Amino acid sequence: xxxxSEHDQRPPVQIFVDGVAVAARQGDTVSAALLASDVDxxxxxxVSGAPRLPYCMMGVxxxxxxxxxxxxxxQGCLVPVADGMQVEIQKGKREIGK
Amino acid sequence: MTLAPKREDYDVVVIGAGPAGLAxxxxxxxxxxxxxxxxxxxxxxxxxxxAISSTPVTxxxxxxxDYWVGADLVQVLRAxxxxxxxxxxxxxxxxxxxxxxxxxxxxxxVKANRVIIASGALERPFPIAGWTLPGVxxxxxxxxxxxxxxxxPNGRTVIAGQGxxxxxxxxxxLRLGGRIDRILDTTERGNYLxxxxxxxxxxxxxYFAKGLAMMREVKAKVQVVSGVTELSASGDGQLASVSYxxxxxxxxxxxxxxxxxxxxxxxxNLAMAAGVEHRWDDLxxxxxxxxxxxxxxxxxxxxxAGDGAGIGGANAAVVRGRxxxxxxxxxxxxxxxxKLVPMAQLRTDLAKAERGRxxxxxxxxxxxxxxxxxxxxxxxxxxxxTAKDILDAVAIGATGPNQLKAxxxxxxxxxxxxxxxxxxTELMAQARGKTPQEIGYYRxxxxxxxxxxxxxxxxxxxEADVKAVVRG
Numbered sequence: 001x002x003x004x005s006e007h008d009q010r011p012p013v014q015i016f017v018d019g020v021a022v023a024a025r026q027g028d029t030v031s032a033a034l035l036a037s038d039v040d041x042x043x044x045x046x047v048s049g050a051p052r053l054p055y056c057m058m059g060v061x062x063x064x065x066x067x068x069x070x071x072x073x074x075q076g077c078l079v080p081v082a083d084g085m086q087v088e089i090q091k092g093k094r095e096i097g098k
Numbered sequence: 099m100t101l102a103p104k105r106e107d108y109d110v111v112v113i114g115a116g117p118a119g120l121a122x123x124x125x126x127x128x129x130x131x132x133x134x135x136x137x138x139x140x141x142x143x144x145x146x147x148x149a150i151s152s153t154p155v156t157x158x159x160x161x162x163x164d165y166w167v168g169a170d171l172v173q174v175l176r177a178x179x180x181x182x183x184x185x186x187x188x189x190x191x192x193x194x195x196x197x198x199x200x201x202x203x204x205x206x207x208v209k210a211n212r213v214i215i216a217s218g219a220l221e222r223p224f225p226i227a228g229w230t231l232p233g234v235x236x237x238x239x240x241x242x243x244x245x246x247x248x249x250x251p252n253g254r255t256v257i258a259g260q261g262x263x264x265x266x267x268x269x270x271x272l273r274l275g276g277r278i279d280r281i282l283d284t285t286e287r288g289n290y291l292x293x294x295x296x297x298x299x300x301x302x303x304x305y306f307a308k309g310l311a312m313m314r315e316v317k318a319k320v321q322v323v324s325g326v327t328e329l330s331a332s333g334d335g336q337l338a339s340v341s342y343x344x345x346x347x348x349x350x351x352x353x354x355x356x357x358x359x360x361x362x363x364x365x366x367n368l369a370m371a372a373g374v375e376h377r378w379d380d381l382x383x384x385x386x387x388x389x390x391x392x393x394x395x396x397x398x399x400x401x402x403a404g405d406g407a408g409i410g411g412a413n414a415a416v417v418r419g420r421x422x423x424x425x426x427x428x429x430x431x432x433x434x435x436x437k438l439v440p441m442a443q444l445r446t447d448l449a450k451a452e453r454g455r456x457x458x459x460x461x462x463x464x465x466x467x468x469x470x471x472x473x474x475x476x477x478x479x480x481x482x483x484t485a486k487d488i489l490d491a492v493a494i495g496a497t498g499p500n501q502l503k504a505x506x507x508x509x510x511x512x513x514x515x516x517x518x519x520x521x522x523t524e525l526m527a528q529a530r531g532k533t534p535q536e537i538g539y540y541r542x543x544x545x546x547x548x549x550x551x552x553x554x555x556x557x558x559x560x561e562a563d564v565k566a567v568v569r570g
Contacts, residue, residue: 002251009154033247047481055235058220
């Protein structure tokens with residue numbers, strides 16, 4: 001859906017999405033990194049299981065909810081990527097212990 | 099890096115580091131007041147100047163001169179004594195001016211003598227059929243990614259809606275080599291006539307020439323369809339196509355990405371939860387706080403500046419931030435106000451910045467069918483409640499948004515009504531033959547953003563706190 005501009009000179013950062021290495025850039029939010037990658041980043045809702053992707057990218061819609069380093073229901077659009085970060089696409093509601 | 103506030107008390111706490119917050123914090127600090135600026139994002143700028151200190155888009159022409167104004171504001175703030183904390187989510191503000199902010203997974207508490215809320219705006223809900231499909235986003239979302247990560251659409255892309263931001267985004271995407279297949283303009287034909295009496299002020303405002311140039315730039319490269327009166331998105335688990343009606347023509351175009359925008363509205367959650375009185379604005383079709391000329395709200399000590407005070411745009415936001423901060427200085431340290439820009443000058447600046455606004459508000463007043471949906475169209479994205487569900491609830495006795503929560507859980511999901519509140523108010527008002535003011539809005543409470551139970555449990559407690567809730 002999105003591609004990176006060739007003028008983007010920021011240093012690379014590697015994150016893992018469901019265990020698979022994904023190239024990101026320093027300063028990306030988790031949601032931006034997911035949308036720039038080839039990963040199927042669709043979460044599913046807690047209510048009906050409908051697939052969703054980020055909608056607002058500014059912290060208000062909560063459609064970017066994702067599990068980051070073992071913690072569920074994080075707003076991916078507000079969290080910057082970090083090297084080695086473990087991201088899981090969240091299916092359904094947050095699980096106890098996550 | 100996690101940073102807690104250095105003090106427990108501040109003269110002024112500013113919430114939000116967009117144009118209003120940056121200007122307010124710098125002004126208060128310049129006058130020698132102890133000032134804390136709390137902001138939810140990774141860096142300063144808010145939405146309009148997003149990623150101003152870190153954007154990979156370094157060719158200044160691509161984002162435009164209006165964007166780079168933000169760099170000067172940040173520079174002034176950084177040269178001041180204001181303390182700034184980013185990635186700090188304010189989740190509570192009360193009448194005692196006590197503020198709770200979540201920073202790095204832990205809550206910090208500060209007390210202020212004055213609070214300036216500069217939490218800005220968010221995009222008006224655009225509840226069309228299929229707007230929850232993956233691949234449908236707001237125009238602002240695309241602009242956020244463009245500014246902060248130099249990302250541009252590269253699949254089949256349709257932009258739909260109306261308003262200045264839509265054209266700015268389109269121009270920026272094209273300048274960065276992104277793809278736009280079609281722009282669907284939903285501006286109502288009748289609005290042009292209605293806006294005409296206000297045209298002179300607009301024609302003589304700086305927005306006119308800029309707006310015209312931008313529309314020309316975009317129209318030279320993209321097919322623009324005007325007079326769009328119906329719009330829907332469809333696909334199976336992913337956006338596949340966009341359908342629309344313009345004139346008598348109904349057309350369906352294949353699409354991977356649909357970017358929606360029909361203006362911005364004040365982000366009211368924090369102010370409403372603090373008890374600030376709001377009124378329905380019939381022109382801007384949203385809730386706006388009741389404020390005096392200095393931005394002071396109905397709650398003593400809380401002022402609101404920027405688009406959260408009613409939509410006025412970035413230039414007006416900067417001036418409103420300075421006015422609110424100057425008023426705080428006059429109240430707390432009158433002797434220091436002399437070194438600031440005089441209030442009379444600020445009022446002149448504000449009048450200039452607000453010139454042409456009524457024209458824009460009238461021209462880009464969104465059409466009823468794009469604000470008040472029907473049938474199976476989802477209204478509340480979090481709890482997945484449709485327009486029909488809400489009308490059914492009204493039919494069996496739901497009178498307003500707060501009762502509707504008990505019937506359908508609308509507004510009770512994580513977004514706390516930010517994406518459905520206006521729609522619910524207008525939909526219920528229409529169904530019950532009342533005005534939005536009569537129907538009212540969700541009663542909002544802290545925490546205004548979700549925090550974990552673990553974070554709440556870790557909050558330091560006095561013996562009295564424990565006794566207040568523990569039996570025996």
